[in-house]
Amino acid sequence: MDQVIYLIYILSFVIGMIIGLVLSYKKYTEPFVSKNIDIVALVISIIGWILLLNSQLIMLIPQYISITIGLFLVALVLGMRPGYGRFELVIGFIVSGIIWITGMVLL
Amino acid sequence: MNLMANILLNVLIAFLVGSVLLGLYRKVVARVQSRPGPPIIQYLLHLLKFYIKESSFPKTAAMPFYIGIASILMVIWISAVIVGPVTQGSLLIIFGIYAIHKIVEHNAGSSSGSPYGKLSCVRAVYSAAAEVPLFAVLVIIYLKTGSMGISDIINYQAVNGPLLYAIPLAAAMYLVLIISKAQYTPFSITKGKDIVSGYETEHFGLLRGYLMISESIMWYMLLWIFLTVFLGPISPIAYIIGMVGITVGIAFISATSPLLNPNHSVILQIIFAIIGIVGSILMLNVL
Numbered sequence: 388m389d390q391v392i393y394l395i396y397i398l399s400f401v402i403g404m405i406i407g408l409v410l411s412y413k414k415y416t417e418p419f420v421s422k423n424i425d426i427v428a429l430v431i432s433i434i435g436w437i438l439l440l441n442s443q444l445i446m447l448i449p450q451y452i453s454i455t456i457g458l459f460l461v462a463l464v465l466g467m468r469p470g471y472g473r474f475e476l477v478i479g480f481i482v483s484g485i486i487w488i489t490g491m492v493l494l
Numbered sequence: 495m496n497l498m499a500n501i502l503l504n505v506l507i508a509f510l511v512g513s514v515l516l517g518l519y520r521k522v523v524a525r526v527q528s529r530p531g532p533p534i535i536q537y538l539l540h541l542l543k544f545y546i547k548e549s550s551f552p553k554t555a556a557m558p559f560y561i562g563i564a565s566i567l568m569v570i571w572i573s574a575v576i577v578g579p580v581t582q583g584s585l586l587i588i589f590g591i592y593a594i595h596k597i598v599e600h601n602a603g604s605s606s607g608s609p610y611g612k613l614s615c616v617r618a619v620y621s622a623a624a625e626v627p628l629f630a631v632l633v634i635i636y637l638k639t640g641s642m643g644i645s646d647i648i649n650y651q652a653v654n655g656p657l658l659y660a661i662p663l664a665a666a667m668y669l670v671l672i673i674s675k676a677q678y679t680p681f682s683i684t685k686g687k688d689i690v691s692g693y694e695t696e697h698f699g700l701l702r703g704y705l706m707i708s709e710s711i712m713w714y715m716l717l718w719i720f721l722t723v724f725l726g727p728i729s730p731i732a733y734i735i736g737m738v739g740i741t742v743g744i745a746f747i748s749a750t751s752p753l754l755n756p757n758h759s760v761i762l763q764i765i766f767a768i769i770g771i772v773g774s775i776l777m778l779n780v781l
Contacts, residue, residue, distance in 0.1 A: 390495075390503045393730055397510045404514075404535040419530065469530040 392451050399455045403462025411467035419470020428464050428472050432479030435460025440483045444490050497580075504579045505572055505711070508718075511734075512710030513538040515717070515741045519676065522745035541706040549699030554607025563605055564701040564708075567598045571711040578718055582645040585632045588719060592629055595712070596622040599684050602705070603693030614692035617683045617756050621674065624681075624763030627771070628671040634664040634774040635723060644722060651726025658724040661777065665724045667770035669740075670763060672716050676744045680754040681763055687753060717741070 439457030442450045464472040464479070495503075517537035524531025533539075551560065574591045577583040596618055603615030636642055638661055639650040651657055658665050674681035685692035694705050717737045721728060725736065754762065 389730075390500070390507065394503055394507055394510075397507060397514075401510055401514065401535065401538065404533070405539070408533050408535060408539075466533060466535055469533060 395451075395455055396458055399459045400462045403459040404466030407463035407466030407472070408468065410463075411471055415468055415471055419468065422474075424474055424478075425471065428467065428475040429478060431460050432464040432472075432475045433482050434479075435462075435464065436479040436483035437486060440480075440487050441490060444486075500580050501572075501576055504575050508575050508579070508711045508714040509707060510538070511737065512712070512714035513541060515737055516710055516713055518738065519741050519745045519748075522742050523678070523749040526746060526749035537706075537710070541703055541710070544699055544703035544706065547699045549701060551698075552607055552696050555696070556605045556607065559601065560605040561701065563598055563601045564697060564704040567595070567602070567708040568704050568711075570594050570598065571708045571715060574715045575711060578644065578715055578722070582648070583643065585635065585642045585644060585647070585719075585723070588715075589629055589632055593622075593626060596625065599693050602697070603684075606693070606696035608696040610689040610691070610695040611693050613689045614684045614695075617686075617689075618693065620756055620760055621681070621683055621763075624760045624767065625671055625674055627767040628667050628674075628763060630767070630771060631664045631667045631671075631774075634661055634771065634778070637775070637778055647723055648727050656725045661774050663770045663773040663777065665720070667766060667774075668720055668724070670766045670770075672720060672740065673744055673747060674759075674763065675712065675716060676748060678753065679744065679748045680751050681759045683754070683756045683759045713741075 435457050437457070438445065438453045439461055442453040442457065445453050461476070461479070464476050466472075514534060514537075517532070517534040520537065521531045521534050551557070570591050574588060577587045577591070599618035600615045600622075603611035603613070603618060605611075632642065635647065635657065638657065639647050641647060641650070647657070654660070670681070673679045676682060677685060678687065685694070689695070694702065697705055714737070717740055718733070720740065721733055721736045725732075728736070
């Protein structure tokens with residue numbers, strides 16, 4: 388059963404990256420030049436990382452579902468057209484990391 | 495779980511993880527060289543693309559060998575998944591699979607009739623002289639643990655700690671072997687840039703897809719064997735972290751080092767093998 392869940396995680400990650408790549412190519416028609424933050428990608432990244440790294444803090448949904456959704460959302464940003472999404476990805480990871488550390492200290 | 499379902503699951507995991515790791519590998523190489531690089535998913539997309547492309551066959555190809563050999567490559571690495579993660583069988587079979595892999599590299603190159611393929615075919619035999627001794631790392635593992643069974647080796651490490659600390663030179667030897675299977679590293683002479691894509695140069699469409707699937711499973715399996723045999727019972731997250739870490743490390747080596755001339759590559763690998771085998775045996779006797 389564990390392996391089925393791991394396969395679901397991997398599939399969620401791979402499908403997320405493919406969709407992220409397709410959508411970002413539609414959104415951005417030029418190669419990466421500007422350093423502006425994409426707010427939509429930032430929000431997706433933050434939600435994704437929180438669901439992925441802090442799944443044990445989220446009681447409403449089973450852990451494997453939150454990890455699957457988190458992986459999918461993180462992969463959406465990670466899979467964006469080369470250059471795009473990296474700042475958003477790092478910011479999301481830092482925010483989620485701070486929440487994780489805070490959760491560890493408080494709980 | 496049903497054995498067939500277990501095999502299917504593990505092959506799918508090996509294929510998907512291997513593809514993403516090889517995509518990551520290309521990305522890291524590009525970033526180190528200050529290029530944007532392809533998306534991480536590019537290897538997988540590239541692979542899938544070949545399945546919808548028309549398959550064409552060179553006039554010089556030796557049929558049906560040319561078609562069969564690409565399928566054999568896939569079969570042997572699926573067998574490796576069955577022997578490894580599924581049944582945790584004998585490392586000796588893995589050694590046999592690796593030896594067949596070298597033969598397949600040789601035959602894939604010669605069967606196409608391409609001059610690049612033929613050069614790669616010669617290099618495959620040449621490099622086997624160095625890579626097979628490197629795989630003799632298994633003998634050192636046997637001398638240390640008293641078994642060739644993967645499950646026995648895992649149990650040994652659960653009691654005595656990771657083999658990485660006990661026989662570090664053997665681990666280094668195996669790492670050199672992994673490096674030789676990665677693209678554009680100093681030891682990857684069978685697919686050096688100077689011979690286009692080596693033995694894959696004249697494989698198109700479906701056959702190229704087979705080769706690429708085999709490579710992704712091979713990459714996963716080589717890393718899986720390293721982590722299992724030298725680190726012992728580790729969690730799936732540790733496997734992922736380990737595989738990503740080794741892939742990134744080898745990508746750095748690939749991006750920053752030149753491709754060696756086949757002679758130099760083989761001699762260097764043989765030196766690594768001699769140091770590894772002699773050093774490990776001495777360490778086994780001393781410790």
